[in-house]
Amino acid sequence: MEGFGRLVGTVILTIVVWELVRWAAWRTLRERWQTSIGEWMRRYDVKLEHFRFIDRMWVRQTLLQDPELDKAAAERAKELGTSVGEVRVKMEGWLDEIVPVFNLFSYYKLGGAVATAAVRFCYELVFDHEGLAAARKAIPEGAVTVYVANHRSNADYIVLSVGAMRQVALSYAVGEWARVWPLDTLFRSFGSYMIRRGEKDPLYHRVLSRYLQLVAARGLTTAFFLEGALSRDGSFRVPKIGLLDYMVGILREQPGKEICFVPVGINFDRVLEDRNLTVEVADGPPPGFSAKLVSLGRILRAGPRLALGVFGPSWLAAHRRYGYASVQFGKVVPVRELAPDIDAVAQLPRKERFARMALLADQLMDRIAQVVPATPVVLVCRALDAGATDPGAVRRHVREQIAAFRESGRPIAEGLAFASVSRARRDSTLTHTELDDHIVDSEEADRVVDLAFALLRRRSLMELRDGKVHIEPRDLALIRYYARSLDAPSRRAADVKG
Known part of the structure; x- marks a missing residue:
C-alpha cells in the first residue's frame, strides 16, 4: 500500500512539474514572439488600428444588439412566418462565419512566413512600395480606408498581403472557396472576413453591411476585389457594387465622414488558374473548389522544376518559374472627388442608389485599370x-x-x-x-x-x-x-x- 502511495505521489509530482515546465516554456516563447513582432513592426513602421485587436465576441454582441438588425430580423421572421428567435439563431451563425479573429503571431510570423515563402517560391514579386507609402501618407487621419483591386487569381490575396505586410495589414472579403479547413482558420487569423457571394437572403446582406460599417467606421483598413470574381477571358468583369454600397452606407449615420479608396492593380506572368478559367464556356458556372484543387495539384507537381527555376545560375533563373507577380498602387481617391453629392446619394432608396453606385464602380474600375502593371x-x-x-x-x-x-x-x-x-x-x-x-x-x-x-x-x-x-x-x-x-x-x- 505504501508503495502504491509513493507511485501515485510520483505521478502527481511528475504531472505538476511537467505542467510547470510547459507553462514556463510557453510563456518564454510567447514573450520572445511578442518582442520579436514588436521589434519587426517598429523597424518597418507598421501601423495597426486599435480596433483590429477588439475581441470578436464584442463585435458579435454589438451587432446582435444593433437596433437596425433587430428590426430587420423581426421583418424577416414575419415574411417567413417563423419566430424571431429562429431568425436570430441564423444571424448568429452568419456572424460566426463573418467576424474574424485577428492574430498577430499568425499574421506576421506563422502565416506571414509561409505566405512569403510560397510567393517567392513561385514568383518574383514586383511590388510598388513607394506607391503604397505615398497612398498611406495621403489618406487623411480618421478617414475610412478601402483598398480596391482587380481580381486576376486566388493568389491575389497572398501576393498583396505579402507585399504590404511591412506597411499595412489588410482585412479582405474572402469568398466561399476559403470556407474549408484550414483555409478558413488561416484567413480569419489574418483578419479576413468570410462572405457568401451567392446568398439570396436579404437579411444576410443586412448583417454583412452592418459588420462592414461597424469595423470600417472605427478605422479598420479593408480591401476587396471590385469585380467580385475571376475573369474567364482575361478582360475586366463587370464590377459588383454590394460591398461598395455597404461602405457608402456609413454616410447614412455619419454624414460628412471621409471615405478614401486606394486603387490597386495586380497582374501576373502566370495565373495559376488560367487553364481552368479559359476552358469554361462564356455562360458556364464559375470555377468550383474542385477546379482550384486541380490548380493546387499542378503547383505541387511542378515543385522540383520550380526549385530548379529558383536556384538556377543565370539572371533568367532569378525570374521565378511562374515569372512576375506585380502589384501597383494608384493615387488615393476620396469618394467626394468622384461623387460630390455622395452624402445625398447614401440616403436614396435602393434602386436609385444602386444606379449611382454603378457609376461610382465604373469610375473606380477606370482608376484600377490605369495601374494594372504590364508584365x-x-x-x-x-x-x-x-x-x-x-x-x-x-x-x-x-x-x-x-x-x-x-x-x-x-x-x-x-x-x-x-x-x-x-x-x-x-x-x-x-x-x-x-x-x-x-x-x-x-x-x-x-x-x-x-x-x-x-x-x-x-x-x-x-x-x-x-x-x-x-x-x-x-x-x-x-x-x-x-x-x-x-x-x-x-x-x-x-x-x-x-
Whole structure:
C-alpha cells in the first residue's frame, strides 16, 4: 500500500512539474514572439488600428444588439412566418462565419512566413512600395480606408498581403472557396472576413453591411476585389457594387465622414488558374473548389522544376518559374472627388442608389485599370494577339507598347533581370542622346521578349519554327487571356450587379 502511495505521489509530482515546465516554456516563447513582432513592426513602421485587436465576441454582441438588425430580423421572421428567435439563431451563425479573429503571431510570423515563402517560391514579386507609402501618407487621419483591386487569381490575396505586410495589414472579403479547413482558420487569423457571394437572403446582406460599417467606421483598413470574381477571358468583369454600397452606407449615420479608396492593380506572368478559367464556356458556372484543387495539384507537381527555376545560375533563373507577380498602387481617391453629392446619394432608396453606385464602380474600375502593371508575358501576348509572327516583329511591338505605356503612366513590371537596363537608363539621362535612349529601349524590349518567350516555351504555349512564332490553336485562348488584361474596362453601369 505504501508503495502504491509513493507511485501515485510520483505521478502527481511528475504531472505538476511537467505542467510547470510547459507553462514556463510557453510563456518564454510567447514573450520572445511578442518582442520579436514588436521589434519587426517598429523597424518597418507598421501601423495597426486599435480596433483590429477588439475581441470578436464584442463585435458579435454589438451587432446582435444593433437596433437596425433587430428590426430587420423581426421583418424577416414575419415574411417567413417563423419566430424571431429562429431568425436570430441564423444571424448568429452568419456572424460566426463573418467576424474574424485577428492574430498577430499568425499574421506576421506563422502565416506571414509561409505566405512569403510560397510567393517567392513561385514568383518574383514586383511590388510598388513607394506607391503604397505615398497612398498611406495621403489618406487623411480618421478617414475610412478601402483598398480596391482587380481580381486576376486566388493568389491575389497572398501576393498583396505579402507585399504590404511591412506597411499595412489588410482585412479582405474572402469568398466561399476559403470556407474549408484550414483555409478558413488561416484567413480569419489574418483578419479576413468570410462572405457568401451567392446568398439570396436579404437579411444576410443586412448583417454583412452592418459588420462592414461597424469595423470600417472605427478605422479598420479593408480591401476587396471590385469585380467580385475571376475573369474567364482575361478582360475586366463587370464590377459588383454590394460591398461598395455597404461602405457608402456609413454616410447614412455619419454624414460628412471621409471615405478614401486606394486603387490597386495586380497582374501576373502566370495565373495559376488560367487553364481552368479559359476552358469554361462564356455562360458556364464559375470555377468550383474542385477546379482550384486541380490548380493546387499542378503547383505541387511542378515543385522540383520550380526549385530548379529558383536556384538556377543565370539572371533568367532569378525570374521565378511562374515569372512576375506585380502589384501597383494608384493615387488615393476620396469618394467626394468622384461623387460630390455622395452624402445625398447614401440616403436614396435602393434602386436609385444602386444606379449611382454603378457609376461610382465604373469610375473606380477606370482608376484600377490605369495601374494594372504590364508584365513581360502580357506584353508579348499582346504583340502575338495583334498579329506579330516573327521575333523581330514581336520585339518592335513590345518596344512600342512600353513607350506608349510609359507616356500614359501605366507601370511596367521589371524585376532583377532589368537591373542593368535600369542603370543604363539612369546613365542615359545624363547624356541625353537619342542613340543612348534607342540602345536602352532596344535592350529593354529584348529582355522582355526573352523572359516571356522562356516562360511561354516552358509551358509549351509557343515554339519557334523557321524563324516564326508558332502557337497551337488550342492555346490561342490563353494568349488572348493575358493580352486582354490591359484592355480598358467596359463602362456598363446599367448592367452592374449588386
